């Protein structure tokens with residue numbers, strides 16, 4: 001989605017989240033934030049807040065009543081992925097103009113068409129394997145898979161004939177939507193419910209906006225008795241409302257990540273995405289030979305000292321409106337946070353992957369078009385509009401970044417998407433490892 005905080009949106013956020021402007025120029029984005037009137041769970045009157053899905057609210061409340069405050073990561077996991085009531089797992093999440101937010105995919109088929117050229121190049125680099133796996137994770141309702149496969153069938157029937165398209169999808173409702181949308185491709189599509197259960201593969205793993213949807217811990221740089229320290233924001237229930245309370249970090253792995261951050265100004269808030277680190281650790285051994293390409297929005301460690309987002313990057317959104325609190329519309333709205341690209345790349349390297357490239361979406365797509373100019377038909381007005389949205393620095397071009405990781409590939413030659421990128425380790429603020 002275009003949830004990455006654009007500079008305009010950022011200014012507005014500072015002005016108390018009065019809504020997002022710019023971006024795709026859709027009128028929904030211009031609406032100002034309204035308090036949602038409503039009742040809390042079990043008929044309890046809430047003055048301003050609509051807590052959201054009643055069963056989910058009750059379930060979270062009951063856990064807090066039994067165990068005490070919970071981490072925000074646990075709360076977010078329930079809100080988005082509780083097997084029955086979560087925003088994504090229930091099938092309530094709708095993307096695009098009539099949904100809650102935009103992604104690269106909802107702009108139109110152009111994004112998938114350009115990715116298809118990058119995938120074709122990878123197939124050729126890998127020596128045209130006769131079983132070429134494309135593994136997609138976070139495929140939602142299968143739009144991107146369809147755009148890529150249709151484009152591949154046109155631009156290279158030889159590659160298309162060797163593709164096994166493997167979707168990692170934990171949720172039955174989304175798997176069903178994908179199967180409907182991809183029925184034209186028959187047996188070339190297969191599914192797994194988790195990354196853990198897939199076989200080692202030769203090919204490419206890719207994801208668009210997967211990691212920003214993973215549960216995060218929330219932390220704040222506090223000044224306690226003159227000492228700078230990190231505290232974690234936990235979710236509690238008091239006086240009929242969910243509230244944040246602060247405590248020392250709840251998980252030693254959170255503390256370990258905090259130890260890698262430097263020069264963070266006082267009072268800053270941040271999100272720690274342990275799930276993304278676990279995800280890359282699980283993915284690495286699955287990739288026998290090929291590439292993992294992740295497209296998402298985030299920051300690198302060097303950005304933390306200047307801190308463009310002192311209040312953190314957590315955003316909740318429904319119907320193209322920012323919601324002020326994650327405790328509004330629980331299970332009915334999206335929750336997302338920027339990712340720490342440096343931490344993810346560092347973990348990937350530790351897990352045995354090579355960092356091949358890191359750049360913004362503008363340079364990535366421009367690199368593909370420079371190598372494959374036939375990807376863009378000059379006389380197609382719709383394609384030109386889509387391309388402008390994807391490339392323009394004030395729209396999606398700079399908000400999104402692309403990381404390429406690989407194993408068992410030639411180190412020298414860059415993929416076309418990274419031909420205009422700077423040296424990745426410097427970009428990611430990582431030192432070359434010995």
Ligand SMILES: C[S@@+](CC[C@H](N)C(=O)[O-])C[C@H]1O[C@@H](n2cnc3c(N)ncnc32)[C@H](O)[C@@H]1O
Nearest residue numbers: 088103105137138139140168169208209210213
């Ligand atoms: C922000 S949406 C992006 C959807 C789509 N890739 C797009 O760009 O339009 C995130 C998607 O990732 C999925 N997701 C989150 N964690 C996942 C996981 N561990 N495995 C597979 N999908 C996951 C969610 O269910 C959701 O469909």
